[in-house]
Amino acid sequence: MISKESIIASLNNVGPNTLYELSKRLILLIPASFDYVAPRTLDEGVKFLEKQGDDAKVLAGGHSLIPLLRFRLASPKYLVDINRIVGLEYIRESDGYLHIGSLTRYADVEASQLIQSKYQVLSDAAGHIADPLVRNMGTVGGNICHSDPANDLPATMLALGASMVALGSSGERVIPAEQFFVDTFQTALKLTELLKEIRVPVPSAHTGSAYMKLERRVGDFPIVGVAAQVKLNAQGICENVGLGLTAAGPKALKPKGAEASLRGKKPGEKEIREAANLAAQDAQPVSDLRGPAEYKREMIRVLTVRALQRALERARGGT
Amino acid sequence: MAVEAPVIHEMGHAIKRKEDPRFIQGHGNYVDDIKLPGMLHLDFVRSTYAHAKITRINAEKALAHPGVLAVVTGKDLEAAGLAWMPTLMNDKQMVLPTDTVVYQGQEVAGVVAEDRYAAADGVALVEVEYESLPVVVDPRKALEPGAPVVRPDKNTNAVFHWEAGDKQAVDKTFKEADVVVKQDLYYPRIHVSYMETIGCVAQFDSIAGKLTMWMTTQAPHAVRTVASLVTHIPENKIRIVSPDIGGGFGGKVYVYPGYVVAAVASIKTGRPVKYINDRSEDHQSTAFGRDWYMTAELAAKRDGRILGLRINTTSDHGAFFGDANPSKFPAGLFSICTGSYDMKAAYAEVNGAHTNKPPGGITYRCSFRVTEAAYAIERIVDILAHKLNMDPAELRKKNFVPADKFPYKSALGWSYDSGNYQAAMDKALKKIGYAELRKEQEEKRKRGELMGIGISSFTEIVGAGPANTFDILGLKMFDSCEIRIHPTGTAIARFGTKSQGQGHETTYAQIISEELGLPVDAITVEEGDTDTAPYGLGTYASRSTPTAGAAAAMASRKIQAKAKKIAAYLLEAREEDLVWERGKFFVKGSPDKAKTIQDIAFAAYTNHPPDLEAGLEAVHYYNPPNMTFPFGTYVCVVDIDRGTGEVKVRRFLAVDDCGNIINPLIVEGQIHGALAMGFGTAFMEEIKYDSDGNQLGGNFMDYLIPTAVETPRWETDKTVTPSPHHPFGAKGVGESATVGSPAAYVNAVVDALSHLGVTHVDMPLHPWRVWQILKDKGVAL
Numbered sequence A: 001m002i003s004k005e006s007i008i009a010s011l012n013n014v015g016p017n018t019l020y021e022l023s024k025r026l027i028l029l030i031p032a033s034f035d036y037v038a039p040r041t042l043d044e045g046v047k048f049l050e051k052q053g054d055d056a057k058v059l060a061g062g063h064s065l066i067p068l069l070r071f072r073l074a075s076p077k078y079l080v081d082i083n084r085i086v087g088l089e090y091i092r093e094s095d096g097y098l099h100i101g102s103l104t105r106y107a108d109v110e111a112s113q114l115i116q117s118k119y120q121v122l123s124d125a126a127g128h129i130a131d132p133l134v135r136n137m138g139t140v141g142g143n144i145c146h147s148d149p150a151n152d153l154p155a156t157m158l159a160l161g162a163s164m165v166a167l168g169s170s171g172e173r174v175i176p177a178e179q180f181f182v183d184t185f186q187t188a189l190k191l192t193e194l195l196k197e198i199r200v201p202v203p204s205a206h207t208g209s210a211y212m213k214l215e216r217r218v219g220d221f222p223i224v225g226v227a228a229q230v231k232l233n234a235q236g237i238c239e240n241v242g243l244g245l246t247a248a249g250p251k252a253l254k255p256k257g258a259e260a261s262l263r264g265k266k267p268g269e270k271e272i273r274e275a276a277n278l279a280a281q282d283a284q285p286v287s288d289l290r291g292p293a294e295y296k297r298e299m300i301r302v303l304t305v306r307a308l309q310r311a312l313e314r315a316r317g318g319t
Numbered sequence B: 001m002a003v004e005a006p007v008i009h010e011m012g013h014a015i016k017r018k019e020d021p022r023f024i025q026g027h028g029n030y031v032d033d034i035k036l037p038g039m040l041h042l043d044f045v046r047s048t049y050a051h052a053k054i055t056r057i058n059a060e061k062a063l064a065h066p067g068v069l070a071v072v073t074g075k076d077l078e079a080a081g082l083a084w085m086p087t088l089m090n091d092k093q094m095v096l097p098t099d100t101v102v103y104q105g106q107e108v109a110g111v112v113a114e115d116r117y118a119a120a121d122g123v124a125l126v127e128v129e130y131e132s133l134p135v136v137v138d139p140r141k142a143l144e145p146g147a148p149v150v151r152p153d154k155n156t157n158a159v160f161h162w163e164a165g166d167k168q169a170v171d172k173t174f175k176e177a178d179v180v181v182k183q184d185l186y187y188p189r190i191h192v193s194y195m196e197t198i199g200c201v202a203q204f205d206s207i208a209g210k211l212t213m214w215m216t217t218q219a220p221h222a223v224r225t226v227a228s229l230v231t232h233i234p235e236n237k238i239r240i241v242s243p244d245i246g247g248g249f250g251g252k253v254y255v256y257p258g259y260v261v262a263a264v265a266s267i268k269t270g271r272p273v274k275y276i277n278d279r280s281e282d283h284q285s286t287a288f289g290r291d292w293y294m295t296a297e298l299a300a301k302r303d304g305r306i307l308g309l310r311i312n313t314t315s316d317h318g319a320f321f322g323d324a325n326p327s328k329f330p331a332g333l334f335s336i337c338t339g340s341y342d343m344k345a346a347y348a349e350v351n352g353a354h355t356n357k358p359p360g361g362i363t364y365r366c367s368f369r370v371t372e373a374a375y376a377i378e379r380i381v382d383i384l385a386h387k388l389n390m391d392p393a394e395l396r397k398k399n400f401v402p403a404d405k406f407p408y409k410s411a412l413g414w415s416y417d418s419g420n421y422q423a424a425m426d427k428a429l430k431k432i433g434y435a436e437l438r439k440e441q442e443e444k445r446k447r448g449e450l451m452g453i454g455i456s457s458f459t460e461i462v463g464a465g466p467a468n469t470f471d472i473l474g475l476k477m478f479d480s481c482e483i484r485i486h487p488t489g490t491a492i493a494r495f496g497t498k499s500q501g502q503g504h505e506t507t508y509a510q511i512i513s514e515e516l517g518l519p520v521d522a523i524t525v526e527e528g529d530t531d532t533a534p535y536g537l538g539t540y541a542s543r544s545t546p547t548a549g550a551a552a553a554m555a556s557r558k559i560q561a562k563a564k565k566i567a568a569y570l571l572e573a574r575e576e577d578l579v580w581e582r583g584k585f586f587v588k589g590s591p592d593k594a595k596t597i598q599d600i601a602f603a604a605y606t607n608h609p610p611d612l613e614a615g616l617e618a619v620h621y622y623n624p625p626n627m628t629f630p631f632g633t634y635v636c637v638v639d640i641d642r643g644t645g646e647v648k649v650r651r652f653l654a655v656d657d658c659g660n661i662i663n664p665l666i667v668e669g670q671i672h673g674a675l676a677m678g679f680g681t682a683f684m685e686e687i688k689y690d691s692d693g694n695q696l697g698g699n700f701m702d703y704l705i706p707t708a709v710e711t712p713r714w715e716t717d718k719t720v721t722p723s724p725h726h727p728f729g730a731k732g733v734g735e736s737a738t739v740g741s742p743a744a745y746v747n748a749v750v751d752a753l754s755h756l757g758v759t760h761v762d763m764p765l766h767p768w769r770v771w772q773i774l775k776d777k778g779v780a781l
């Protein structure tokens, strides 16, 4: 039995977009045998994890975990299918936050009027994950817990300044996105915890956001992606900027220098370029089939420009 | 008998495909759908090394695993004389290695188990120890002195040297030339990516001594004959069945080690054995296409008149030379590389090499290397136009083989049957609005925007082929049709070909309908079962209509001749006095007194002339007198994103000429599919290897094929120039667009960049590759 740690350790050696790195040596496509449990309540799920966490893997949409099982990069003793837990799929605003249940599917995020109107970066990103098949199954929680730097939602959550609500046997804890993503396939979540929901601060007026993704082909993981949220004041001065970079390093990155460079400024072409240059400097892309590192870094720059432009248009009342 | 006049769907009608109701309702019957009582499952341990000595195989743990019955290794097969098998190109290939592996993903040991999961568990438990050996993955390096030798049984990596044309005559044209252009062109290695992976079910009946194999093969008869020759199982005791096939594209002409191991396992265990490749296994071990390094040179006069062509090629064949070629053509039909252009002389040379990569080369709707040939000539002609500062359409027109010169003898010896290249091009340019597009391009350039227009005016060569030149391991490349008309006027027709999605059940029925006047729905078409089908060489290289389609017409005509005798008897008239009108005979001058083909069929079994055999059936083995030469002009319009290097294909127009058309709907479908494949080749598909021979791109996460989203909206049109030698004037069409389109895409992208001094970009046109050029030329945003 391979432990979660050993999987993570082996995956960490090879960097992002990794399944392929190992799969080329392991051409098996049939998973090893495992036991299957399907708790009906959060409580039941957490209790099981408390007991068997080391030997168990949570199954949400399955669109990252099943490939790992099939390549035998993960061979857990138990699959804990959380799909039957009622009340984990929701999108609602209350107490100054947007609450997204961890089991909420991308398709529902993409279709949500609320998200389309106020959290465009999230509907942009969710709408561009893989293909409709994956979007009908994949969950926001799974996307984040997987912490693949090539996944679109980790960077999106960084840009939005989201936090994750983890549930363990001793109760809930709230983890800010910046601390949540630890490394490739590694999060701050404990093996005995479930991710319950994602919280995004409700944006104030004159806020706009956008996600830009460069892909080789629809349905593919991004070459790189950039998430941006911009908050202007009534005078059009940038009050706050959130950025997140996809496929630009071992985990989703938050280019703080770029964010800071725009704060307190009226963002014109020059300021945007300056921020994009800083974002590109922060990127640590690696060369692979999706392109050489140099290209990816340049594309972070190009997409940061485009994402900021789009976010600003939206902040100023465009769509 | 008052019967309603039956609906006849003869040639030229766009009827829907007869096979589709079963496919679209999930009722196709593919190899993996076959489930036999007591069936076992075979899975393979595959080499993790590209080149290594096997020092030890330990199967103990695997054999101890519940459900695992046996582990088959090369040594086991060696004992039975089956460790190696012959290839289609007179080479031999390891079934399972006895001591050396020669590519990554190669089958090392077969695990036979009660179910698919146990087999996979067993594979994971077999321990193989390797001692790595030096690797060579680039065919050009493989031919250099001192390169690691790939094959344990050979002392060189050279596979063959082939040449065509008059070298001295060509050298002379280069001396006479005002301009010479030269370009290195790499045609990348790709995988056919059919929907259904390779697999088989082997069932040995020990009482009857008969081996039945359901397998994914495009050429069932050839497989049966070769299997009999190799195993000494009498040929009547081998039955190969190709059930429905989910795409072949040439990759299923090859014979794979898994077939042999499955057969051996069934013979040994007495139980049916199923073997189905996973997608990743398939991508990493089955036949690739292309991997072809060319240097093309064109000599011309200042006015654009082409004088001579020279192409030098190094080709990769992997570890075993198993290309699915006609035997006398190690480089396929590459000598079609003079394309649509009239020139004095040409010379082409190909040097084949072994590398530590899986065998292959001929696949992916390539018409036996015509993809490479068409790409080379259509690219180098564009480069010449650029150099001469001539419009690429004008240059082409100036050099086209004129319509009145057909049949045309090409500089490399082919006799083109018919063509009208100028007509196809005129139609294409008019339809796309070429002059306006050029104007738009000029204006865009002023604004710094990048837009390009690419043209490809290809000539195909299909329908192998005349028996005197074309054979596979000595088996002549005719093809066959057998028609039996039942007493009540319906029919079954069987063929030596095998559809993999081409729609044979419909088109063949339409041909017979055209010839005999039977309704299409009254004709059942069957292929793929060697116990019932007449002998044939199978379906690939767009040969089915030119060969078996012709056989259908000829067999129908034999039936019609006999029907005439019966009609004469029934009408008490002389044969000479009878007139045939589709579906019936009548006596000249009295059309109301007719005997329908149905009347005649019934009489053939109930009231036939006393001096004639009963029955109404015929078989024909058609040996085509020549190849057919389809052609067309494709125009592609692209826009390039200066920020990212992404290319957007704005428009793509294909004007095709495949002679007379049996079913326009199917022809259009074939063209759409092949255009999409050409698009994939041009923009995203490529199998790469690192220097250790690790395959990069062994699954659909890394190896991309296009989806409906990025595939352009195709515009299609046609001209019709019938083949003069084919019974109903048809030519093949399945591969025209894979042959013709890649150059159009690349020409368009190069055209968009030509004012920056760019003359060539290798496929695939990845965004980063295009961006690199933008950056180097200082125009990246």
Ligand SMILES: Cc1cc2nc3c(=O)[nH]c(=O)nc-3n(C[C@H](O)[C@H](O)[C@H](O)COP(=O)(O)OP(=O)(O)OC[C@H]3O[C@@H](n4cnc5c(N)ncnc54)[C@H](O)[C@@H]3O)c2cc1C
Pocket (backbone or CB within 6 Å): A057, A058, A059, A060, A061, A062, A063, A064, A065, A066, A082, A102, A103, A128, A129, A130, A131, A134, A137, A138, A139, A140, A141, A142, A143, A144, A145, A146, A148, A150, A151, A152, A153, A189, A193, A194, A195, A196, A219, A220, A221, A222
């Ligand atoms: C063909 C294909 C293309 C794809 N392309 C993209 C793309 O372009 N962009 C992109 O972002 N993603 C892409 N993905 C990945 C996809 O979005 C996955 O759905 C996602 O990465 C994982 O979410 P899931 O719900 O499927 O989780 P699962 O696969 O079920 O789980 C993923 C991981 O998260 C853990 N987990 C899941 N939920 C919880 C929870 N509530 N609490 C604790 N742990 C949990 C699991 O144990 C597992 O380790 C693609 C996947 C495929 C198959």
